[in-house]
Amino acid sequence: MSITELNWQAQTVEDLAGRTIEGRSQWQLTWRRLRRDKVSMASLAVIIAMILLAIFAPAFASLVHHPANTAYPIAGESAAGQPVAPGTNGFWLGTDDTGRDLMVRVFYGARISLFVGIVTTAIATVAGVAIGLIAGYFGGIVDTILARFTDAVLAFPYVVLALALAVVFGPSLTIIIAVISFFSWAGIARIVRGQTLSLKEKEYIEAARSIGAGPFRIMFVDILPNLLAPVLVLATLYIPSAVVFESTLSFLGLGIQPPTASWGNMLAAAQNFYQTAWWFVLFPALALLITTLAFNLLGDGIRDAMDPTTERLLAARRKARRGGAQ
């Protein structure tokens, strides 16, 4: 019995105990549980804030009158040509080595990081789900080929290949997205394939075949809804790794190229200034840390919210704590 089915039984019990007996979908129930989890809600708030900052980065730039790629050699640099500290001359978070507004650039970096994280995860999820479903459902030679290909991708030293590709094709946003997507789908495909293998033996799949449904209808209408939960958790956890991967490539100079701001290339530029301008290192690094942490905590929270056994554990713990206090 899979986690998803266990979930269902738990929900039925909850519904019976509750006041209303009405059709609540798995998603509604997951959301109810997630809403009670403070860490997840805080993470979600951070993620939404980060997305808003990214979207409105140009608005912030015009608010402080500091376009992202404009250097201010007079106001933005000290007499020695060093970055100025936060709060100096209207630069709320200080400036970087060429006298550009650090805050505006961190916000612009969020645009790149979140865009790469979300787009690559979307591509990897769609590809991974499709390949996993096809391999698991059709089985046989199709499965053998696709599953071995998946294993090969997983076994690849991806950083090395990513570096090689970036060198050959020249660094660009497209190459970054292509490379990260290519190395991310395999993990999802493997999980989806495993779930599909067990789901396709269910009697309701046979029922679908008996009414004449074709393989693709069965895969996407009957099987897919049953594995959306693990895929959603996995996708949430893939976003931060894609963000980190993009920053790594940019840090190494093979990703986003200056003057376009990215947390990775900002950190690379800040390397020589950590003794003299702490803010130059701190703020891009903090943005990267907060974002990846929020996504990871939210992913964990969603996983817990979808697994009723954790709720029972939490309830037992709460009860024990109350009992101890009395």
Next chain:
Amino acid sequence: MTEQAAADSRDVLLRVDNLVKYFPVRTAGFIQRTVGHVQAVDGVSLTIARGTTLGLVGETGSGKSTLARCIAGLIPATSGKVFFDGKDITNLPRRRMAPFRRDIQMIFQDPYGSLNPRRRVGAIIGDPFAVHKTVPAGERKRKVQDLMERVGLNPEHYNRFPAEFSGGQRQRIGVARALALQPKLIICDEPVSALDVSIQAQVLNLLADLQQDYGLTYLFIAHDLEVVRHVSVSVNVMYLGRICEAGPKNPVYETPRHPYTAALLSAAASADPEAAAARQRIILTGDIPSPIDPPSGCRFHPRCPKAQELCGIEEPPLEGKAGDAATHLTACHFPVAAGEKLATAGRREQA
């Protein structure tokens, strides 16, 4: 053959000819060698008359469900033929099978496993409409609610999930789904064996009403003899992939000729305690043998109280026995005579 075909099209809806289904047994690993076959169904022939119910009984592992799946085209048959309405539908590719799918529907055993837990009831029952596009999308909801009402479900529960229904209600959902395409034949694969007895009766009555209203033909699979007796016009008894006795319900139940049928009937629970006390029980020894390596000759001979040397050597044909109606067929060299006691070979139940 033309005469037979003509007769077929008139009153026989389904004819199965010598159907065989072997599942290969392979070694594990990358290079798989076939080391044997599970002989799940081994040469079964049967016919079902239009508008009637054929009951198929047999213990677990006798190949009943495999036979049903072969007839419904869910798994390919190894050999043999299935004729529906006089047309050969054996192992048709999916697209050519599509028109027959509308005519042949299935009701499954497990009311929990046969409904997708992630889909709402309205979507499940409306699935056949969506697949076959027999009803435009705008009218589906109304059609589905009509079906729900017809099978005794509250149409307002259209948006509920299967988990919110009881076992009996879920089986009604399965019935509604099977009815959606207005089929001619419904294969019921142990439709009530997972339900409480009181619920069983409700579902059986529903199936009977539907048969009357729509002229449905049923292939009714069960291991409960009383249920089969209640619903069937004729009965086939299966043992280890073969039919050992076939015929109209009354002669088979009242004067069983095959020792296996006699043993099954003697073991069935009875609602009448006096009859139960008076009845002699034939206790079969041993388990059903493995279908990978079935016994030679008559497949029942290792457990048969009447077995003789011939039984292990020669396979008995399914044929009419002296004194039986022409439609009552038995595959046995030494059929049970009317009133014969099998107590000498079997053991009497201790009171």
